[in-house]
Amino acid sequence: MKEHELFDVIIIGGGPAGLFSAFYSGLREMKTKIIEYQPKLGGKMHVYPDKMIWDVGGVTPIPVGELIERVVKQGLTFQPEVVLNEKVTAIHKNETDIFVIDTASGQKHFTKMIILAVGGGILNPTTLDVKHADKYSDKTLHYSVKSLRHFKNKTVLISGGGNAAIDWALELEPIAKKVYVSYRKDTFKGHEAQVTELLNSSITCCFHTSITRLNGNITDGVIKSVELTDLSTNTVTELTVDDVIINHGYEREAKLLKNSDLDIRLKEDFFIDGNALSESNIAGLYAAGDILKYDGKVHLIVGAFQDAVNAVNRAKQFIEKEAEEFPMVSSHNELLKERSMELMKQINE
Template sequence: MSKGETVYDVAIIGAGPVGLYATYYAGLRDMRAVVLESLPQVGGQLMALYPKKMIYDVAGYPQIRAEDLVKNLEKQAKQYRPDIFTEEKVVDLRVLGDRDFELCTEKGRTVRSRSVVICAGVGAFMPRKLDIRDADKLEERGLHYIIRDPERFRGKRLLIIGGGDSALDWSLTLQDLAASITHIHMLKQFQAHEDSVARLFRSEKIEVLIHHQLKEIHGADQVEAATIFNNVDGSEKTIPVDHILCFIGYITNLGPIKDWGLELVGNAIRVNEKMETNIPGVFAAGDIVWHPAKIKLITTGFADAATAINNAKHYVEPKARVFPGHSSHTVPKKQKEMARDQDA
């Protein structure tokens, strides 16, 4: 180990709702935590698949929008100042001789920790990509699957593709910035929040074309135009565009996790009642776990996270009790002050 390298008490893989709650819980147990998330944002399926949808079965909330639940979880997790790194897909997990763990990401970041909690849900999400000629060549040269800086679309002509929340959210967000927006969707029915669909059709800035798909992208080094076609009557037209923003879903893949020596049941990791995997010191929580009574819900994922972290604490510090005490009694004054600072 190089001098000055941080050794975390726990490394959490995945910042979905369960990973965020595990991060909070690690702070509560006074564990130094690092979180590695493959997507550009935290929130897992809630932000990637249904940010605007209401959730009705999270304890304490009669109803809450998915994105608001994520905001609350993030705020709760950050009270204890964990290190959270996004766009860092973990590709390797190694046990070091002295029983520490080393995690390596696709981008080459390495992280060392005394325990690991895998909260990787259904695996790493990757945007589904277009299967048409030149699409790979023009990626990030006018063709985008992930939006990092909306400002680059100021005054530009955009073609936006998709019928889900991500596609509609971006059309509605960018309408005041872009010169023009053509929004195409291959079906008549949209899968997005009803209010977003209504606003899309109401917008005077956005031309919405249902039953339309992308056929061809034109441009040598940069997107210059797109040919779209109507999949009902077969008609097609070529429109000049500067950027194509494509949101046609995600593909999920356990990928490298399968090669870490973990005992798997289908696409899930087998855990015992402590949420511990077959590798001592490596725990798992949330949708990724399998045990005979597992139910894949946010609520049960939160319970998994608390169990995993409390047992990870005991693993890292055998003298520490598994039972954390009650937070209303045990949260140190300092943490209460940190929470107050954040509210101010």
């Protein structure tokens, strides 16, 4: 990285919103950089790589892991500079009206415009608060499902009552030997159709219960059984299990916008209170994806893609007042024209 190198756009966050912003920013010939906290690009999709995804327009069902590969490849089409393992801690403007981005390692990055694509911020799963839980973590106690195969023919207990818990229970039902779901309330809070499917399945739902103890071998991290306490009667049941999955939500690290001395208008104390053109109240600062809220917002990957296109088009006009207002189509880009010809040649050979 060249010190003080000035970029047209720096995108903070390398999830679907950030990656599609990078693609589109390259298409509109802007000098672009992505800064991502994780060691790899792809964002929150890494939480559910084995899930089949159905609701991305034009993409027939594929495992999310495959979608990650495609989204990353597309995001890197115009070779943006990519900085991984770097947490952005604050953004501000210097005396020449350039944005300065501070990172946890002490680096400073300079840009004319920012696209904020930090999703829900840096997400840390809410951990299970019982003795020795940390000793089993990542072995037989999981906070995300990295591989469905791990659970083949296993007895699995999922703790939680939201969409993620229900999704995983249904995905694991045909693979695992037996699936239990423990939830501290009487009714699930997931999508109606999913809840109905769960209640009609072979999965055993233990309502009004909570995990109060893990029994097993802490040296090897192997859980053998779990104590479930009924919260209304205090009765304890011991359940023999191989694996436990915890879906108790996330605690998010959301200091970035608060540490920044720009007066960014927020919604619900965290989200960018913006508009459907991906603008924030700060000139030159745009947002895309889960971090952005406005009326009519679609909180899905496809919504993140639309935000990205709007953010880039606004950004382009911000530095080049005479630039086209409306999105250009990919066939107008000279580099993509060349690549399309190469691809057509390969198809016809």
